[in-house]
Amino acid sequence: MAGELRFLDILSALARHEVAFVVVGGVAAILEGAPISTFDLDIVFHRTTENNLRLATVLQELNASYKDPAGRHIVPDSTKLDSINVHLLRTDLGPLDLLSRVGRNLTYEALLDRSIDYEVAGLQLKVLNLETVIECKEIADRDKDRAALPILRRTLELKRSGDD
Amino acid sequence: MQRDEIEAAQLEEPSPEDSPPNSIDHDDSLILWMLSLSPEKRLEVAQGFVDSVRILRSGRRAPVSRHP
Numbered sequence: 001m002a003g004e005l006r007f008l009d010i011l012s013a014l015a016r017h018e019v020a021f022v023v024v025g026g027v028a029a030i031l032e033g034a035p036i037s038t039f040d041l042d043i044v045f046h047r048t049t050e051n052n053l054r055l056a057t058v059l060q061e062l063n064a065s066y067k068d069p070a071g072r073h074i075v076p077d078s079t080k081l082d083s084i085n086v087h088l089l090r091t092d093l094g095p096l097d098l099l100s101r102v103g104r105n106l107t108y109e110a111l112l113d114r115s116i117d118y119e120v121a122g123l124q125l126k127v128l129n130l131e132t133v134i135e136c137k138e139i140a141d142r143d144k145d146r147a148a149l150p151i152l153r154r155t156l157e158l159k160r161s162g163d164d
Numbered sequence: 165m166q167r168d169e170i171e172a173a174q175l176e177e178p179s180p181e182d183s184p185p186n187s188i189d190h191d192d193s194l195i196l197w198m199l200s201l202s203p204e205k206r207l208e209v210a211q212g213f214v215d216s217v218r219i220l221r222s223g224r225r226a227p228v229s230r231h232p
Contacts, residue, residue, distance in 0.1 A: 005214050007207055030210045033199040037213045118203045127203075155195045162199065 005094025008121055010041050013062060013093070015123045017054045020046035022111045024102050024128045024136065029148070031118055032130040034155040036148055040095035044128075045081070046108040047100045052078040055098070062091035102128075103136035130156050 007027060014021060023031065026038025045055055056078040066074040067088045076087055076098075087098040101107045106114070114132040118125045128136075134152050137145035198206060 004218060005211075007211055007214075027207070027210065030198075030206050031203045033195070033201075033206060035194045035198040035209075037217075038210065039214060039217075120204045120207055151191060151195070154191055155199070158192065158195050159199060 003092040003094055005039060005041075007041055007094075008123075010062070010091065010093045010096055011120070011123055011125065013058050014043070014055075015125075017058045017061075019055045019058060020048075020051050020108065021055075022108060022115050022126045022128055024099065024111070024133065025097070026148075028128040029130060029133045029152055029155075031120070031125070031127045032116070032133065032155070033159060034130065034148075034152050036151060040097055042097040042099065042102075044099045044102050044106075044108050044111055047082065049078070049082070052081040055081055059089070059091070062093055062096070064089045064091045064096065066090075067095075103132065103139050106132075106136075130159065 011023070021043040022028075023041070024044050025040075025042030026036060027041050029036055030038065045051060056076065059076050064076055066072075066076065067090055068074055076089060081087070081098070085100045089096045089098065102111070111128060111132070112126065114129050115126040116129050118127050130152065134149065134156065137149055137152065198209070201209065
């Protein structure tokens with residue numbers, strides 16, 4: 001059963017188990033200052049054997065299962081994390097999307113140079129920078145991505161003008 | 165000024181109350197407010213919105229927070 005979305009609690013669970021990941025998508029845009037709304041948490045995880053095991057432990061703790069249109073109860077595990085690129089999950093703390101890459105096939109390692117370290121409620125988070133969030137949304141090009149782009153681009157402009 | 169000219173001037177210069185809101189200015193004030201917050205507060209804002217929507221969907225009255 002899917003729970004109420006708790007961004008910080010999911011992030012805390014990932015950090016507690018020392019999962020290597022980058023926050024991407026809407027939550028990354030929000031942490032970068034864009035006033036948008038989102039109803040899930042998207043992360044790109046570092047796909048290594050050790051990290052997959054740590055992530056699988058968190059997913060078990062959160063009672064995660066795949067959003068299966070057929071209604072089957074399929075749980076993620078380290079083997080699936082190693083072989084599947086996109087994991088759309090329900091958890092006790094809300095929807096969680098796990099990606100092995102994003103945008104132009106950018107993996108965790110590639111995203112590190114495009115990420116900013118934020119401290120949020122005592123958690124050290126790697127967060128995709130707004131430039132790359134915009135780039136990813138331009139590539140994804142879904143209706144919801146196109147709808148968000150004007151405010152994301154304007155946020156980037158105002159951030160840059162504020163940095164001058 | 166003749167009546168026709170006065171009417172024409174009124175048509176050309178709507179009062180501020182009659183002006184449609186400027187969506188660009190509105191977005192800018194919202195963005196600037198968000199940028200003024202710490203990342204932790206930004207996440208709290210997003211969480212607050214999620215919570216409000218959940219409360220509204222469940223049929224209860226949601227607390228409304230407004231930015232200055």
